[in-house]
Amino acid sequence: MSIRLALKVDVDTDRGTRVGVPNLAADLQAVGAPAAFLFSLGPDQTGRAITRVLRPGFFQKISRTSVVQIYGVRTLLNGTLLPAPHIGRRNAGVMRAVRDAGFEVGIHCYNHYRWQDYVQTMPLAGVREEFEAARAEFLRVFGTEARTAGAPGWQSNARSREVYDEAELLYASDARGGAPFFPRVEGKVFKTLEIPSTLPTFDELMGRPEYPDDQIVAHYLKLMQAAADAGGGTQVFTLHAEIEGMGRRGLFQQLLAACEKVGVEFVRLDEYARELLANRAVIPVRDQVLAEIDGRSGVVAVQAA
Template sequence: MTTPLLALKVDVDTWRGTREGVPRLLALLERHDARATFLFSLGPDHTGRAIKRVFRKGFLKKVSRTSVVEHYGVRTLMYGTLLPGPDIGRREADLMRSVRDAGHEVGIHCWDHIRWQDNVVAQTPDWTRREMKRAADRFAEIFGTPAMTHGAAGWQMNEAAYACERELGFDYASDGRGTHPFLPVDGSGKLIGVPQLPTTLPTLDELIGIDGLSGDNVDQHLLGLTQNATHAQVYTLHAELEGMRLGGTFERLLTGWKAQGYRLDTCRRYFESLDRSVLPRHQVILDEIPGRSGILALQGPVWS
């Protein structure tokens, strides 16, 4: 019987998450003999500019549930407004390389997390390519090799971004939410990007505060979702959450997944296990999901 795989995808959104959350995650993963894919924000931390999301449907409700100030810190929430945004890639290049050297996969999350998440859906192909090229150039500067994977900030994409992933030579990406690997196509069935490994499980910030779930018991809910799964899973965690205040919750998840028989590994290992010649083609759509404000990229209908 084949050991089921659970791919761990770490989104690193902020400077604080990089310098504090990432080292804690490295130690935790090492303790559990697990590997993960770390996706870095490579340019300025402008987290404070997210304040304009206050007008987005459901945003204030999510903030009240998930203790944003506790998780991110007051100083981080001022970057890009009252305080200049620190250049994460410039300041933390050595730390980023240490993640690779510890045996984990590294890739691109974005150049500027807030700029991408709040703008890309409505932006032009030229704007999109400039943002992705800046991130790709910085990645190559830090690691000495081109990036091979990408995971969109906030699961926000447009059609040009999928095309740019092919242009930049990525092997695969994990840009949206869904149920299984697929090839992204447009409304006419034309292939528009590289293979996608969507996030298949809900994130902690989508679950905490709903139906009595808290940091103390949300791991049991997630473990219930994976108990009888018949295919590989992709779980997205955040350096600012699981790498900090929710580290105990994440450790219980790691222990539980190992007890369920999962191999905890990188998205690349999952990608390499696939027969890419038979991947289904799916349209990509923008829609809402429970527990998260706004719309995001979802695996849409299969193209036949």
């Protein structure tokens, strides 16, 4: 069966927005591939993520993917020794250019560091404040309400689902693995369609001895073909402006070329969402839980087994 693929771009940092986003937009346009760019709209406090070195598993990840090499020293100091640049205010032009080029745009977050590290302990009011700040900045930049969101670090819970429902999003993409579903968290069913990412991210594979760079493209094609042959439907791949748009740009260009060669059909995530919602009654309700996944430290939102 032929492969159908939707691309979602998480944009985490000021530098990734300024440099990685235009690079990716150019590479995607070169092969005529659509994508959804999800922006971090508030202060870039990436440097605060350095405190994650205190967590188990982080040293292993640093040595695998060379965080300094990917993000750059400047980015790692933002919000620590250097003031946090406001991504939306500094990069509105880049963001609008991506939308004007025909790409879908949506919300990744307001403050990436705060959402990724604290959303699981924040009360509803705090989560709402964070997401409403992102919506307000999105509205200021684009002049329209955001219709989609995908959370930093795949961190999702009943409170964040609640504020997504309040925002009347078309769909969200917060979870990892499996088919689209309506999430049930802590016994409550939420109305915003969830379209999970089905493929591993580059940084989950990079630097592992079993996935040398010259095998990564073939690995993705194998995963996508296996899913297509199993009737797995549309695959969703999350990339990062800071990785595929910068340090690993060449490798992503190779992946795009390989996709083009085998005739992968690209679909924009919002189109895919509309297709699914046209048959709303057949979309399953699934329990959303937090679990570990291969290649990533900590837990992420997944469908319960």
